[in-house]
Amino acid sequence: MAEDIPNMEDALxxxxxxxxxxxxxxxFIAGAxxxxxxxxxxxxxxxxxxxxLEKMAEMAETNxxxxxxxxxxxxxGACTDKCHYFLGTGDPKNMPVARQDLLRSVYxxxxxxxxxYFPWLVGARDLxxxxxxxxxxxxxxxxxxxxxxxxxxxxxxxxxITMAARDILAHVGIGQKYxxxxxxxxHTVGNNLGLPAKAxxxxxxxxxxxxxxxxxxxxxxxLDEKGADILLVTPSADxxxxxxxxxxLGYAKVFHEAxxxxxxxxxxxxxxxxxxxxxxxxxxxEVSLRIRKAAEDLGVKRIIxxxxxxxxxxxxxxxxxxxxxxxxxxxxxxxxxxxxEFTWDEIQKGTxxxxxxxxxxxxxxxxxxxxxxxxxxxxxxxxGQFEIPRNVIKSVCNNYFDMDRDTTRESxxxxxxxxxxxxxxxxxxxxxxxxxxxxxxxxxxxxxxxTHMAAICAICKTQFSKVMPKYGYxxxxxxxxxxxxxxxxxLTGQETDDAEEDND
Amino acid sequence: MLGTIYALLFYVATALMVVGLAAKIRRYARTPxxxxxxxxxxxxxxxxxxxxxxxxxxxxxxxxxxxKWIWAFGWVFHMSMxxxxxxxxxxxxxDVWWWVQIxxxxxxxxxxxxxxxxxxLWARRFLVERIRYISSPSDHxxxxxxxxxxxxxxxxxxVAHTDIIAVKAFMLGLLRLRIGDLxxxxxxxxxxxxxxxxxxxxxxxxxxxxxxxxxxxxRVQADNARDVRHVGRWxxxxxxxxx
Numbered sequence: 001m002a003e004d005i006p007n008m009e010d011a012l013x014x015x016x017x018x019x020x021x022x023x024x025x026x027x028f029i030a031g032a033x034x035x036x037x038x039x040x041x042x043x044x045x046x047x048x049x050x051x052x053l054e055k056m057a058e059m060a061e062t063n064x065x066x067x068x069x070x071x072x073x074x075x076x077g078a079c080t081d082k083c084h085y086f087l088g089t090g091d092p093k094n095m096p097v098a099r100q101d102l103l104r105s106v107y108x109x110x111x112x113x114x115x116x117y118f119p120w121l122v123g124a125r126d127l128x129x130x131x132x133x134x135x136x137x138x139x140x141x142x143x144x145x146x147x148x149x150x151x152x153x154x155x156x157x158x159x160x161i162t163m164a165a166r167d168i169l170a171h172v173g174i175g176q177k178y179x180x181x182x183x184x185x186x187h188t189v190g191n192n193l194g195l196p197a198k199a200x201x202x203x204x205x206x207x208x209x210x211x212x213x214x215x216x217x218x219x220x221x222x223l224d225e226k227g228a229d230i231l232l233v234t235p236s237a238d239x240x241x242x243x244x245x246x247x248x249l250g251y252a253k254v255f256h257e258a259x260x261x262x263x264x265x266x267x268x269x270x271x272x273x274x275x276x277x278x279x280x281x282x283x284x285x286e287v288s289l290r291i292r293k294a295a296e297d298l299g300v301k302r303i304i305x306x307x308x309x310x311x312x313x314x315x316x317x318x319x320x321x322x323x324x325x326x327x328x329x330x331x332x333x334x335x336x337x338x339x340x341e342f343t344w345d346e347i348q349k350g351t352x353x354x355x356x357x358x359x360x361x362x363x364x365x366x367x368x369x370x371x372x373x374x375x376x377x378x379x380x381x382x383x384g385q386f387e388i389p390r391n392v393i394k395s396v397c398n399n400y401f402d403m404d405r406d407t408t409r410e411s412x413x414x415x416x417x418x419x420x421x422x423x424x425x426x427x428x429x430x431x432x433x434x435x436x437x438x439x440x441x442x443x444x445x446x447x448x449x450x451t452h453m454a455a456i457c458a459i460c461k462t463q464f465s466k467v468m469p470k471y472g473y474x475x476x477x478x479x480x481x482x483x484x485x486x487x488x489x490x491l492t493g494q495e496t497d498d499a500e501e502d503n504d
Numbered sequence: 505m506l507g508t509i510y511a512l513l514f515y516v517a518t519a520l521m522v523v524g525l526a527a528k529i530r531r532y533a534r535t536p537x538x539x540x541x542x543x544x545x546x547x548x549x550x551x552x553x554x555x556x557x558x559x560x561x562x563x564x565x566x567x568x569x570x571x572k573w574i575w576a577f578g579w580v581f582h583m584s585m586x587x588x589x590x591x592x593x594x595x596x597x598x599d600v601w602w603w604v605q606i607x608x609x610x611x612x613x614x615x616x617x618x619x620x621x622x623x624x625l626w627a628r629r630f631l632v633e634r635i636r637y638i639s640s641p642s643d644h645x646x647x648x649x650x651x652x653x654x655x656x657x658x659x660x661x662x663v664a665h666t667d668i669i670a671v672k673a674f675m676l677g678l679l680r681l682r683i684g685d686l687x688x689x690x691x692x693x694x695x696x697x698x699x700x701x702x703x704x705x706x707x708x709x710x711x712x713x714x715x716x717x718x719x720x721x722x723r724v725q726a727d728n729a730r731d732v733r734h735v736g737r738w739x740x741x742x743x744x745x746x747x
Binding site: 014016017060061062063064065067068069071072073074075076077078079080081082092095097098101112113114118120121122123146149150151152153154155156157160281285316317318320321322324325334335336373374375376377382383385386410 | 528531532535536537538539540541543544545546547548560564566567569570571574578625628632633634635637638639640641642643645708709710712713716717719720721722723727729730733734735736737738
């Protein structure tokens with residue numbers, strides 16, 4: 001293994017503090033064009049200090065979480081060993097409480113009695129340009145995964161503080177290139193990739209041909225089809241990246257077998273919503289409104305989201321608030337619905353015929369994506385977001401093994417690339433941040449011979465296909481859940497090699 | 505003279521604590537929560553949230569999941585503190601309520617458990633590298649303050665008894681706005697002085713975790729986003745833009 005990969009015995013091993021280990025690591029700063037396209041200043045404004053404090057005061061007045069979380073921390077230390085970036089880097093500023101304190105120390109200095117008059121007593125400090133730079137660095141070493149908030153006795157969610165800090169930075173002229181450039185593309189083209197409608201149509205046609213070549217059955221992947229019942233909103237990575245694309249084929253087969261009419265929209269050809277990552281609710285709303293408009297224009301009755309972690313958080317938790325009410329949709333179905341909820345419902349109805357042996361070359365585990373696990377739900381019961389994906393997997397796959405309970409479900413470890421960090425300029429952080437998850441995976445490989453891991457998040461899939469090779473796995477060891485469904489499903493009229501065996 | 509000083513101190517401390525806390529709670533309650541952000545899995549109903557919060561407050565459920573040492577010390581400290589506080593009610597009521605009488609022996613010895621819990625928490629601030637890193641002077645002082653209250657109280661109970669009848673008479677007088685005499689006992693002065701300081705700093709310190717917990721959206725919001733529409737600021741702003 002390369003020397004920059006942390007050597008962990010156990011997924012949750014606590015490292016010794018390495019002060020300054022990740023100091024100065026920064027993703028590329030957004031250029032003026034990418035900033036201004038989102039309504040942010042193009043460069044650091046001359047009165048940045050005044051502006052930043054104004055923004056902070058505004059947040060304290062308009063966001064209860066921000067205000068309460070900054071006030072209530074008692075520094076008990078419960079969160080200190082819960083962040084995968086801390087476990088992977090040892091940098092103490094990657095401990096959730098220390099990350100919060102980068103901002104809390106400034107908030108105290110200007111907005112609290114103790115900080116104004118006794119700054120040394122409560123660790124309050126002035127806002128300087130160095131502090132801004134430190135914020136930019138360490139608030140881009142947080143994937144907003146909420147693992148710390150599960151374990152905090154007061155539920156303090158570092159993701160909220162990270163989002164606030166990034167929003168303050170963007171407002172004084174220091175935005176992140178990766179996220180802001182992508183949001184700009186969504187506004188102008190409709191998806192993160194900047195894939196125009198024509199190219200998207202051609203891609204989907206190719207995929208239809210692939211399915212027909214494979215199965216002999218004509219399965220459609222409709223685009224912009226007015227009057228369809230279901231609008232599928234899926235991350236644009238599903239249109240071109242591996243293993244995402246195999247998941248898309250899975251959705252198409254599932255819809256086909258269920259006999260529903262559905263369509264993708266070129267206007268809202270993106271489930272991802274990076275407005276969440278940069279902590280800007282207005283940007284998040286703009287992106288969400290595209291989905292509403294597409295649904296209205298196409299006249300659909302239902303909206304279903306594809307496999308994407310943070311998109312499902314925004315869809316499940318925020319869409320109705322930001323772009324609702326959706327009273328024009330069919331109220332008999334959940335608004336919005338997750339593709340796994342749809343697939344699981346149909347499996348329970350007995351809609352599909354599966355040949356589970358098609359996945360017998362795989363010994364599988366499942367990675368709970370953070371935003372699905374800790375910021376959303378599937379089904380009617382709390383925890384459905386853990387059960388439903390596993391139920392679907394077990395319906396199509398014979399060899400399934402869970403990873404250590406302390407690293408799954410609500411305790412799941414982030415892939416290391418979420419929250420707007422899936423950019424090559426942060427590769428060092430991404431590799432180190434993935435090490436707790438990779439260590440848990442190696443454990444089930446040792447214990448049960450696990451060969452593959454499935455996920456339901458476009459970011460997780462891309463991140464793992466990049467970092468898994470560094471931990472001794474092939475890049476195609478990461479799978480889409482609907483890829484497994486796609487492998488096992490026998491379409492009506494499909495000719496199979498082992499059809500005769502089945503008839504025995 | 506001494507009685508007058510302490511009487512004024514307590515009136516001021518009580519006023520600051522009540523007014524300060526009320527202002528903070530008012531602020532928390534009035535600050536909008538723009539989005540629904542419960543940390544899931546989370547109860548889907550109001551009733552479920554109430555049960556979750558009871559588990560958090562009574563058992564420190566999340567802390568238990570997080571770290572057994574912090575949980576053990578923190579839980580022992582807080583629960584002992586409640587017993588000790590309950591025992592102290594007898595100094596503020598003329599006829600001691602029946603349940604306060606039942607609590608009395610437990611509350612007396614809970615004083616030791618309380619100090620032990622605090623000592624454990626303080627030790628971690630020195631011994632555990634991560635917690636040493638995140639500790640500010642105020643974190644140490646807060647522990648010193650509460651340990652000081654505990655030790656001075658235990659001293660009066662078990663080592664150098666104070667004239668507790670006189671103290672009770674003084675406290676009952678305070679409640680009726682009559683300032684009486686207070687025994688000139690150094691441990692009593694320390695004990696009451698530290699308590700007054702604690703009351704004064706309550707609304708401007710991390711002691712705000714007590715009311716804050718009940719306003720943390722991640723814990724007190726129900727996970728019912730698809731069933732009940734959470735109305736944000738956008739509805740009022742521009743309903744027309746979608747037209």
